[in-house]
Amino acid sequence: MAAGRFAGWLRASRFGMFCVAIGVGVGAGFGAIGFRYLIYGFTWLATGHNEFGQDGWVGSAHLPWLGIGFFVLIPVVGGLLYGPLIYRFAREARGHGVPEVMIAVAENGGRIRPQVSVVKALASALCIGVGGSVGREGPIVQIGSALASSLGQWVRMPENRLRVLVACGAAGGISATFNAPITGVFFGVELILREFSVEAIFTVMLSSMLADVIARVFLGSAPFFTQLPADIALHHIADYLLVALLAVLAALIGLLFKNVLYAIEDLCDRVWGGRPEWARPAVGGVVLGLLLLAVPQLYGVGYPVMYQAFAGHYGLWFLVLLAAGKMIATSLTIGIGGSGGVFAPSLFVGATSGMAFGVISDHVFGPVAGQPALYAIVGMGAVFASAARAPLTSLASVVEMTGDFTLTLPVMLGIAVASLVSRAISYGTIYTTKLLRRGTDIERATPTHAFEDLTAADAMHRFAVPLDIVSNGKPAAANGHHDWTGLLGPVTRVREPQAVFGNDSLAQALRQLVRYGRDGLPVIDTDARRVQGWLTNQNVLRAVATQLADAEPKISAGQRAAEWADPNAGQAEHDLNTELDGYRIVERTLAEDSAAVGRTIGELDWPDRYLPVSVLHDRRLSEADPAHRLAAGDRISVLVPIPDEPGDVDADRATRPWASR
Structure with missing residues (x-):
């Protein structure tokens, strides 16, 4: 408790x-x-x-042979x-x-x-x-x-x-x-x-x-990139034009990285199609190994290699090779079924390509262009901003990782231009394109937003007086016995109700309704101590219709020819196991000779703590409105405390010692 x-x-x-x-x-x-x-x-x-x-090693220290x-x-x-x-x-x-x-x-x-x-x-x-x-x-x-x-x-x-x-x-x-x-x-x-x-x-x-x-x-508390050259700064206002030019190139490189990533993934899918997926990384590892053999600097994450690039230890053409090779190596690692991120490879590609741009600028304009390492840092932020289209994250990452806030202005310019160019050319990002290819567009407004903004309490039919779920630590029970069998007719069905919390989103409540809510579900407070109201599909639709003025349809991109992952993987069960203790939902279908036929719900003499919650009339489910006049064939659902109706469920009463009290 x-x-x-x-x-x-x-x-x-x-x-x-x-x-x-x-x-x-x-x-x-x-x-x-x-x-x-x-x-x-x-x-x-x-x-x-x-x-x-580290120490310039090549090969394995454990297996030198x-x-x-x-x-x-x-x-x-x-x-x-x-x-x-x-x-x-x-x-x-x-x-x-x-x-x-x-x-x-x-x-x-x-x-x-x-x-x-x-x-x-x-x-x-x-x-x-x-x-x-x-x-x-x-x-x-x-x-x-x-x-x-x-x-x-x-x-x-x-x-x-x-x-x-x-x-x-x-x-x-x-x-x-x-x-x-x-x-x-x-x-x-x-x-x-x-x-x-x-x-x-x-x-x-x-x-x-x-x-x-x-x-x-x-x-430790040192900035992530600690091995940067000293005095990295722009020395002339005209150098901002070079930064803007680099940003345009970085935007194109970021989009190229995204396209190469998914092109190689598709190629791996076609080549491997139909074979055991668990063996895919091992067989594909042969191709990856040959690439690493040609360019060992592509091994692993690559931060030490970036330090070497910042220090100017690589020539122009090798920097270009590293940028292109990292795109291919990362795409191949993921395409063969590997597990790892694309954030660090984006920084790697941006740093090496930006350093190459800085070397060219130094050859053309001389010292007035500033140190090449400056353009490497701008390139890091600009390439990631183009690929992920996350300008704030890109700006903060570069400034915090270098610990040099004097670079804020050139980095900000590079990220802004790269983001603008990327957005003008391409819709999806390096992250969202994977979802677009599955048919899901999280960028576009959908009716889901209306479901997330509303809660179950916003949509429910609220009881005039909330019901206590427990009393003195025991399930609630009716006061005295009241035989209401003759009032409504025979029991059609008895079931243990699930429940939703009042502050659950409508999206969550709707999933529970689909699973358990034949005629609706009780809504309980966050302490799971009182029943506040009743929620039906109709309540949900009415609330959403009021909230939702217009909704754009979801873009449906082409489904991938062969999806390696199980499409149901990662979808957690939505069963919250929130059974409503102390109550049951009892359904009764009114017969022709029922005493309730022709009378309104409010006119009936309901036992204490018995609450009608819904009525199915002419195949239409509605709230149990006190003014609703009952007819033969109506199915009415009633929230009743345990013990159930005397004489109706003898076997169940025999297993519940409080049922006869």
């Missing part, structure tokens, strides 16, 4: 929501730390080093491990993860299966550790979001708040990974939640801050 009241308080109050957000922030912080060390551990097992690029053949063998071995893991336990853990979180928030009420966090962590760490050319940010977003969703579902948080908690988990993961709490907030709100409200922002800020504090204890 105490646990139920505490959960009800968490669901109902704003302070309770903040308490849950604190738990999400702490969990996301430790999750990000654990995930990073998990990557280091698998990388060390495969190579003998924590990250590629393999030489460069290590690059071909190790992705195959890793694919044999994480391929079956994903296929067996959580197929939505495949790929870059963020689209799965976005669709969970947009259309599944924030529900993510709990096992996703574990499977995603293991599969992504394995994939990166054996050479997968993907990032660790997408996985930690999915890991943090799954943890948040699991906690919210355990508390039975209503959908509108569960969605915010998922954004809190994503924000905490990004914040702890990059030591960038502002970036985490913008990522959670701009990309995951996709809406701005004061309460949501405050809650996401709380989780992001706590996750970053925890990460600083274990990982």
Whole structure:
């Protein structure tokens, strides 16, 4: 009872929501730390080093006799491990993860299966550790979001708040990974939640801050990119024209990255079609290994390689090769069934292509153009802004990760121009295009928004006097016995009612109605102690019709020829198991000789605590209006306390000792 009241308080109050957000922030912080060390551990097992690029190693320190053949063998071995893991336990853990979180928030009420966090962590760490050319940010977003969703579902948080908690988990993961709490907030709100409200922002800020504090204890407080050249700045006002030109090129590169990603995914689908999906990463690992053999700098996430690029250790043509190679390597890793993000590869592509632009500018204009590393930093933000179309996240990430706020103006210009060009040329982003190809457009307004804005309490038929669910810790019982069999006729059906909370969104309530609400469902308060009213499909439609003025249809993009993941994967069960204790719904169909025929519902002598809730008349379901005049054949549903009607359900009464009291 105490646990139920505490959960009800968490669901109902704003302070309770903040308490849950604190738990999400702490969990996301430790999750990000654990995930990073998990990557280091698998990388060390495969190579003998924590990250590629340390000490300029090439090959495996554990198996030196393999030489460069290590690059071909190790992705195959890793694919044999994480391929079956994903296929067996959580197929939505495949790929870059963020689209799965976005669709969970947009259309599944924030529900993510709990096992996703574990499977995603293991599969992504394995994939990166054996050479997968993907990032660790997408996985930690999915890991943090799954943890948040699991906690919210355990508390039975209503959908509108569960969605915010998922954004809190994503924000905490990004914040702890990059030591960038502002970036985490913008990522959670701009990309995951996709809406701005004061309460949501405050809650996401709380989780992001706590996750970053925890990460600083274990990982330090220095900016993520600490090995940058000194005195990076624009020295002439005309250099902003070069920044704008770079932004246009970066926008095209970001869109090219998106198109290459899905083109290679389609190619892998066609080549592999019909074969066992669990073996796909291992077989595809041969091709990935050959690419790594040609360009070892594409191994893993690639942050040490970016440091080398910032320091000017690579020539112009090798920078171009790295940018193009990273697009192909990342796309191939995901196309063969790997698990990892595209955020870090976007930064990698932006940094190397921006550095190439800076080298060219230095050759053409000399020192007046500024250091090439400046354009590498602008390129990082501009390419990601073009690919993801998230300008606030892009700006915050570059500024926080470099720790140099003097770069704000050129980075802001580059991101603004890149976002504008990208939006003018392309509709989908690197994240939403995956959903568009499945036929889901989360960018366009849909009737779902009306369902999310309204609650069950807004639509229900409210009882004049709420009913207590329990009395002195025992199920409520009727006062005395009242034989009303002769009043309405024989019992048609008796069932245990499910219930919805008053602050549940209409989207959540409608799913419960479809599953359990033949003639409607009782609506209870957040403490699960009183029945406030009754909700029917008709109530829902009436409320939505009032709220919804116009709704645009959802764009239907072409379905993919072969979808690797189970289309039902990640769709959590919507059964909240909120049975209404102490009551039953009894249906009676009026016979010709029923005493109730010809009388209104309000004229009938109802027993104490017996409430008529709906009437099916001429195949039309309506509320139990006291003025409704009953006719033969009407089916009336009544919410009755346990014990049930004396003499009607003898077998049931025999199993309930209070039924005869």
